Amino acid sequence: MLICLRTSTHYLKILCAACLIELFLISACDQFEGFxxxxxxxxxxxxxxxxxxxxxxxxxxxxxxxxxxxxxxxxxxxxxxxxxxxxxxxxxxxxxxxxxxxxxxxxxxxxxxxxxxxxxxxxxxxxxxxxxxxxxxxxxxxxxxxxxxxxxxxxxxxxxxxxxxxxxxxxxx
Structure with missing residues (x-):
């Protein structure tokens, strides 16, 4: 996971959005069990x-x-x-x-x-x-x-x- 040390709230929002997307993808992969x-x-x-x-x-x-x-x-x-x-x-x-x-x-x-x-x-x-x-x-x-x-x-x-x-x-x- 990328950690950005900028003080701008814009960077924090991007980081939070990236974390949410990553968590969603991990959850989706756990539910899909392959072929x-x-x-x-x-x-x-x-x-x-x-x-x-x-x-x-x-x-x-x-x-x-x-x-x-x-x-x-x-x-x-x-x-x-x-x-x-x-x-x-x-x-x-x-x-x-x-x-x-x-x-x-x-x-x-x-x-x-x-x-x-x-x-x-x-x-x-x-x-x-x-x-x-x-x-x-x-x-x-x-x-x-x-x-x-x-x-x-x-x-x-x-x-x-x-x-x-x-x-x-x-x-x-």
Whole structure:
């Protein structure tokens, strides 16, 4: 922080304004917790602040973990009909592509149909978009209309990515 030792009130006003702006920016940065990135290509798929808990009784296992500055994230383990296991986190929204083909069978979230979600940049399967089936949505007004189930192993938080960057050593001659 810049400290100005002038006696003029004009300089003090500028200093106070600069301090307020700095405090505002620090506060805004604390609330924004970064992005979840595609593990394959680094595309920004979802904001960490959009993660929420959407429990399913069909999960074969559950756990809480920390992602993005101590945020408790509800992680569910699901098994598909082919015997594959997926750790899934849920987000209100994500920047993912779907083929717009909805499947009602084998949904891990009863009352929701699903479609495959892919990374728009590299096409990697990153999860599923779950959309409330019309009949179920009309019965329950409080039901969420849609959300994204993101495969935990297909994403990285940007803080994790930044920790992987190696700064080269400086060599002195």
């Amino acid at each position: 979840l990135l595609c593990r394959k290509c680094g595309f920004e798929l979802a904001k960490a602040q959009d993660l929420f808990s959407m429990p399913s009784h069909l999960a074969v296992g559950v756990r809480n973990d920390t992602i993005a500055k101590n945020q408790k994230v509800y992680i569910q383990l699901f098994k598909n009909p082919h015997g594959n296991y997926f750790e899934v986190i849920t987000s209100r929204t994500a920047d993912a592509e779907t083929d717009n083909v909805n499947f009602g069978s084998d949904s891990w979230f009863p009352g929701y149909v699903w479609s495959i979600a892919k990374c728009p940049r590299c096409g990697t399967h990153v999860g599923w978009v779950f959309t409330a089936a019309k009949a179920a949505f009309e019965k329950a007004e409080s039901q969420i209309s849609s959300f994204v189930g993101i495969i935990l192993g297909q994403v990285m938080h940007e803080e994790e990515v930044n920790s992987l960057i190696i700064t080269p050593k400086l060599y002195h001659s």
